[in-house]
Amino acid sequence: MELIYLFSYYIIYLYGNEHSLNTFRAFAFMVHLVKLCVGAEKVEDLESFIISKQAYCKAHGLEYQQFHTTRMMPKRADELIGKASLYWVIKGAIICRQNILDIEAFKDIDGIKRCNIILEPKIILTQAQPKRPFQGWRYLKDEDAPLDLSQEQQDMPENLRNELSELGLL
Numbered sequence: 001m002e003l004i005y006l007f008s009y010y011i012i013y014l015y016g017n018e019h020s021l022n023t024f025r026a027f028a029f030m031v032h033l034v035k036l037c038v039g040a041e042k043v044e045d046l047e048s049f050i051i052s053k054q055a056y057c058k059a060h061g062l063e064y065q066q067f068h069t070t071r072m073m074p075k076r077a078d079e080l081i082g083k084a085s086l087y088w089v090i091k092g093a094i095i096c097r098q099n100i101l102d103i104e105a106f107k108d109i110d111g112i113k114r115c116n117i118i119l120e121p122k123i124i125l126t127q128a129q130p131k132r133p134f135q136g137w138r139y140l141k142d143e144d145a146p147l148d149l150s151q152e153q154q155d156m157p158e159n160l161r162n163e164l165s166e167l168g169l170l
Contacts, residue, residue, distance in 0.1 A: 030142040031079060033100070033117070035068065036133065037088040042158065043096050043123060046088065050121050066098075067116040072136060074115075077103045086119060087126070087140055094129040094146050098122065125149040128165045 040046045050066060057064040074080060085097040102118040129146040153161060 030083065031076060032084040032087055032097070032140040032142065032145055033074065033080065033137045034087040034089060034094060034131065034140040035070075035137040037090045040088075040090050042090060043125065046090070046096070047123055050123070054121070064121075066119045066121045067104075068119060069114055069116050070137060071112070071114050073105050073113070074103065074137075074139075076139070077115075085124070085145075086117060086137075087145060089131045089133075092130060092132075094126060094131050096123050096125050097145075097148075098124070125154050128162065 037046055040049075053066065054064045056062075068086065080100050081102055082100070084100050086100055087094045087097045090096070099120040099122070100117060101120055104116045104118065106114055106116065108114050126146040126148055149161075156164075
């Protein structure tokens with residue numbers, strides 16, 4: 001951690017302003033969210049949920065916006081909006097993510113504070129990373145986040161991809 005602080009002073013020395021330092025800090029300490037995808041057995045379940053919501057909105061003349069509602073507002077929301085992703089845990093592993101577009105706070109009809117995490121509808125497949133069950137959402141450091149799958153890996157059948165991953169070949 002001390003190395004990062006030394007490097008931040010070096011950036012100020014090189015570029016002479018705090019803006020460069022803030023850009024570096026946002027990159028160096030980037031975080032994401034991770035959440036259990038309750039009710040989904042596979043990525044296709046999440047995809048079909050999104051497609052059905054889009055179709056419903058289109059049929060009723062409504063604008064579609066994908067979001068996930070949660071009770072706890074992330075304290076680091078400014079660091080997440082437009083930069084981070086929501087990683088989904090399905091069947092005990094992080095296997096996909098969606099970009100976070102915005103986070104909106106609101107009160108529900110009972111007056112309870114909640115927030116909507118506005119997501120890009122596109123699902124990006126990631127390398128499978130085991131994750132134990134937990135409640136709510138958690139922060140996920142950028143260096144701990146699984147890598148995105150290449151296009152070749154995405155084109156593989158899911159069962160083949162899972163077997164190769166279990167063997168440590170992906």
